[in-house]
Amino acid sequence: MADYQFIALQTHGGVATLTLNRPDKRNAISDAMRTELIHALEAVAQDRAIRALVLTGAGKGFCAGGDIAGMQRRMQAPAGDVAFNGWARQQRVHHAVSLLYHMPKPTIAAVNGAAAGLGADTALSCDFIVASEQATFTWSYIARGLIPDGGGMYFLPRRVSLARAKELIYSGRKVAAEEAFALGIADRLAPAGQELDAAQRWAAELARGSATALALSKSILDQSSELSAGQVFAMGSQAQGICYTSTEHRDSVAAFLAQAARGREQAR
Structure with a gap:
């Protein structure tokens, strides 16, 4: 496997574990991290020895969403460049999301803490979500004057119904683990600190089939x-x-x- 700076990728028994690895930034996704994520997802998809993928975050959080530094650079760009720069960024965001969503093998998000904005969308891009009892989910884009741009407007209604997705997106409120499980955002709950092991064991079970x-x-x-x-x-x-x-x-x-x-x- 390649060496990465902002993610970690390990495999064991046919199950790959991809860790978002910027714990000091609550694993917020920067442009550099997104590039590494794309490369890693392409490698996992092509490696036939890998039969399932688990996605998690380092430290106390899963993913805080988009990187603040990237937002600052976007605001500082010349007015005439903002729209095209945003369009180009969206292509990369959607490429990463599509690679995860269309991964030709089971994918499970092990959400170990806060999954906010793009982080919540990224978790939904997986087939299944195992949430720590301390996990939270929030589609907080509305607080920044934005819409969910990481697939949330597609994935969330398919999990919780259109009306419930509207309520969560319009309000941007935080959803605790128990409610996330009741709504169908999370598929399984695990005690704090055990969500990754639970996800890896489930991935190994799913990987046994053809x-x-x-x-x-x-x-x-x-x-x-x-x-x-x-x-x-x-x-x-x-x-x-x-x-x-x-x-x-x-x-x-x-x-x-x-x-x-x-x-x-x-x-x-």
Whole structure:
């Protein structure tokens, strides 16, 4: 794995753990951190030995959102450059979010503390969220005169309903772990300090299945809310055709048939 300054990436037993590593800044995402995050996510996606990904934050917080220094630079830019600079930044933000959301393997956010703004959106980009009992979530963009720009307007309504997402985004209020679990923002709760271990164990369980079938299932499920039943069925038919040719399917069928033959032989 490459050496990183603002993140850490480790693998064990097929599970990669990516840690946002600016604890002195509550893991706020700077441009430099985002570049490293993009490189790491691309590497994880391409590494077939990695079968699941856990995302967490160093120190007491998960991610405080966007970096304040970046906001200051944006305000200091010439007026004629602000819009284009913002557009260019948004392309990088959305690229990082898309890499995480479309990761062809299970992804779990282990939220160990505060997840605010872009940090909350980043957690939602994962398939699942394991939250520490001390975790909090807030879509606090409204306090800065901004809208959720890290995917929150897409992900949050799909987890908590449109009306509830509007309330959380309009108010920018803080959501504690128990409420986050009740609303469906968090999928599991863990005692403080145990959320990472819980997420890693869950990731290892999810990683046991066919990587081919899982990647294809995820790609269809992530689109299913916007598709008709017929479209989902058609995509499923194509995906199943691929699965029929996969090594995992052939090996599992061969093992099943061999076991059945042994059973018949023993029954004689």
